[in-house]
Amino acid sequence: MxxxxxxxxxxxxxxxxxxxxxxxxxxxxxxxxxxxxxxxxxxxxxxxxxxxxxNPRLVSLYETVRDDPDALIERLESFDDPESDPDPTLPYADTTQRGRDVDNYYYQQRARFNDRPYTGEFDPIEEAALLVYLNRTCYNGLYRENADGGFNVPIGRYADPDWVKRDRIRRASDALAAVDVHxxxxxxxxxxxxxxxxxxxxxxxxxxxxxxxxxxxxxxxxxxxxxxxxxxxxxxxxxxxxxxxxxxxxxxxxxxxxxxxxxxxxxxxxxxxxxxxxxxxxxxxxxxxxxxxxxxxxxxxxxxxxxxx
Ligand SMILES: C[S@@+](CC[C@H](N)C(=O)[O-])C[C@H]1O[C@@H](n2cnc3c(N)ncnc32)[C@H](O)[C@@H]1O
Missing domain, CATH: 3.40.50.150 (Vaccinia Virus protein VP39)
Structure with a gap:
């Protein structure tokens, strides 16, 4: 199951x-x-x-889970704790696409997830990993977008968030392989x-x-x-x-x-x-x-x- x-x-x-x-x-x-x-x-x-x-980002996640679960898991493993400092080697370490200050790693990843609505660009595996990561670290597991399509849920408070969930991704991949995803x-x-x-x-x-x-x-x-x-x-x-x-x-x-x-x-x-x-x-x-x-x-x-x- x-x-x-x-x-x-x-x-x-x-x-x-x-x-x-x-x-x-x-x-x-x-x-x-x-x-x-x-x-x-x-x-x-x-x-x-x-x-x-x-929701196009949700559908893209399911396609990635179906087609490349190992790449998704590997990307998820590379993420840091949401409250740590922004990663200076990644985009949006200081400000978002809209010029808002980025305080910590979570808000940097949220800005990266919002590349598709704000810049039109996205890498499907990166976006899928960011969706899972944000879902597991955001406030209350909510999914909410602003009028521009930007995901805007604030950081959540979790003692020890687990955003990798390897077994779930592998089992979900098998389930998705049996159906067409639209x-x-x-x-x-x-x-x-x-x-x-x-x-x-x-x-x-x-x-x-x-x-x-x-x-x-x-x-x-x-x-x-x-x-x-x-x-x-x-x-x-x-x-x-x-x-x-x-x-x-x-x-x-x-x-x-x-x-x-x-x-x-x-x-x-x-x-x-x-x-x-x-x-x-x-x-x-x-x-x-x-x-x-x-x-x-x-x-x-x-x-x-x-x-x-
Ligand atoms: C009640 S939720 C489904 C919850 C789901 N049964 C579960 O267990 O998580 C409704 C879903 O409909 C999607 N949705 C909204 N408008 C839609 C439309 N016109 N056609 C297809 N999906 C739509 C939303 O993105 C949302 O994921």
């Missing part, structure tokens, strides 16, 4: 059992159009299918999925209220029109004989029920909440086109092995 490489907002560890319970007893290929940290994908390790995300809008799945396949959609959640905004995954928002577009895509897949499972916030209960999906509310503890200092219980829904008679019914795994980091 593989595990996620990154902490990612909206990670689905806590929902794996109810999600698996709704899987059809058999299906052909598996598709995950909003893969994010890939909690379900890495746990499932499907034999064939596709994964996709609109970096497109979720609608690609209309071309990719065939009758008999299974699609799991885990979009940015529609906010429950203005104070519960879980939609900031990248500079591009995912708004109500995208939620409506997703519902249309899910319905079209259903008509073509593709099985569909979706998760979303509780406010989507009615739209999914009205579209004829089988919907249940599940209370899930979010891995990363909006203020970062606790774990809030929020309502989530799981909707599916799979009729209850076809559910596999059993959770295929135990949650106890996940160490939460």
């Amino acid at each position: 593989a595990e996620p490489i990154l902490k990612w907002a909206g990670g689905k560890r806590q929902l794996l059992d109810p999600l698996y319970a709704r899987f059809p007893a058999s299906y052909d290929r598996y598709h995950e159009p909003f893969v994010g940290g890939g909690a379900l994908f890495f746990d499932l390790e499907p034999d064939a299918g596709t994964i996709n995300d609109a 970096g497109r809008d979720f609608e690609y799945v209309l071309e990719a999925a065939d009758p008999g396949d299974l699609v799991y959609f885990d979009p940015p959640y529609e906010p429950m209220s203005t104070t519960a905004d879980f939609t900031e995954y990248s500079a591009d928002g995912f708004d109500r029109s995208d939620q409506a577009r997703l519902l249309d895509v899910a319905s079209e897949l259903d008509e073509r004989g593709v099985s569909v499972i979706l998760s979303n916030s509780g406010v989507m209960y009615e739209p999914y029920a009205d579209a004829g999906f089988n919907v249940d509310t599940v209370g899930a503890t979010r891995a990363i909440n909006s203020d970062g200092d606790g774990r809030d219980e929020v309502d989530e829904v799981i909707a599916t086109t799979v009729s209850e008679a076809e559910w596999s019914g059993d959770g295929q795994r135990s949650l106890s092995t996940f160490d939460g980091d």
